[in-house]
Amino acid sequence: MPHRRIGHWVAGAAALQLVARGATVSGLVLSNRRRKRREPSPSGFPVLEPAQETIGDSVITTYTYGEDVFADMLEAIHGAQHEILFETFILKGDAVGQTFKQALVDAADRGVRVHVVFDDFGSFTVPREFKRWPENVHLMRYPLVTPRVLLGPRHWGRDHRKILVVDRHTGFVGGYNIGDLYATRWRDTHVRVEGPAAHELENCFVDFWNHNRTEDQPELSDDRERGWDPRIRGHRNAPSRLLFPVRGIYLEAIDRSRRSVWITQGYFIPDAEILEELLLARKRGVDVKVILPERSNHVVADWVARYHFQRLLEGGVELWLYQGAMVHAKTAVIDGFWATVGTANIDRLSMTGNYEINLEILDEAQAAQMERVFERDLTNCRRLTLAEWRRRPWWARGVERILQPLQPLL
The missing domain is CATH 3.30.870.10 (Endonuclease Chain A)
Incomplete structure (x- = not known):
């Protein structure tokens, strides 16, 4: 009997902790929403102009303002001749998102091989219509839930990456998602890599695409340029492979x-x-x-x-x-x-x-x-x-x- 009573106490204490935690989270979220409604929108913050540095045969450009990096990403997409690999956690259906989508569709219409990946959780609130793309764009919506989740936590991860690679030569990576908010109101950092080091991003995209594609999606060739320059290395976390x-x-x-x-x-x-x-x-x-x-x-x-x-x-x-x-x-x-x-x-x-x-x-x-x-x-x-x-x-x-x-x- 004492053991049973202790068990009830422990279960009761655990339940109280869960209730307290849930109430605290709810209170914080509601309070934060009220605060955001009262406070004015961000009016600006200090940034630097994009700056270039040459490292071996590659050039790195560093961006600290969304409009700057978005303009150069779109320029690269508009100039693409052979292939575009585009991956993002969030792709908003707003003006900036529409501009990117149209640029990618236009590239596919002129014969460029366009592969697009976005995360369904990250873009959960985006209108359904915006998530429909023409058939000549190879689209992967990384799903909210897959049968693999039953295999354990290593299959619960989201695709949080932001990558653009154009014609195997120019790549972009960093914290910027795609949307109006990120263009002017968030302080983030992105880099452009031009030259052999762009393969560090290309290889990451190719491996992810080929690992997660369905039978009706084309396999990307893995026979691409490789290098051993230790000065610029791409490191990717892949929870399904236990790589961190x-x-x-x-x-x-x-x-x-x-x-x-x-x-x-x-x-x-x-x-x-x-x-x-x-x-x-x-x-x-x-x-x-x-x-x-x-x-x-x-x-x-x-x-x-x-x-x-x-x-x-x-x-x-x-x-x-x-x-x-x-x-x-x-x-x-x-x-x-x-x-x-x-x-x-x-x-x-x-x-x-x-x-x-x-x-x-x-x-x-x-x-x-x-x-x-x-x-x-x-x-x-x-x-x-x-x-x-x-x-x-x-x-x-x-x-x-x-x-x-x-x-x-x-």
């Missing part, structure tokens, strides 16, 4: 750091190992700074991230909160030599859950450009101090503790 190299390059680069680790993230929820490496780097005198949004577009993720702030601040890591707009970049620059730009956030979903791709770039000139971007972003941030954090109200501490178990889901 983006997490590995972060851990290795932070572990090697001697001078500086500067990270910009839209969603920053580091796992135990990444958190430990950041603290160890700071302990040995490395300048560790992280830029993240004061408020992101996912209020629950913001609150789950806060659970680690105390330990980071006490360890000397500087947290800089981006003001007045959503910073969505997924970048880092270390020791003025190592840099990464891509689609992966430092959170569980990106590091071990979703399909992602990041470029790893070993070049002093490109790293210097990434440092300039970081320094410009700092001018639009406020620093969160340990003293301020310790003064947060008691109820905020309670929310952090209630939501902390959600970290493995975000």
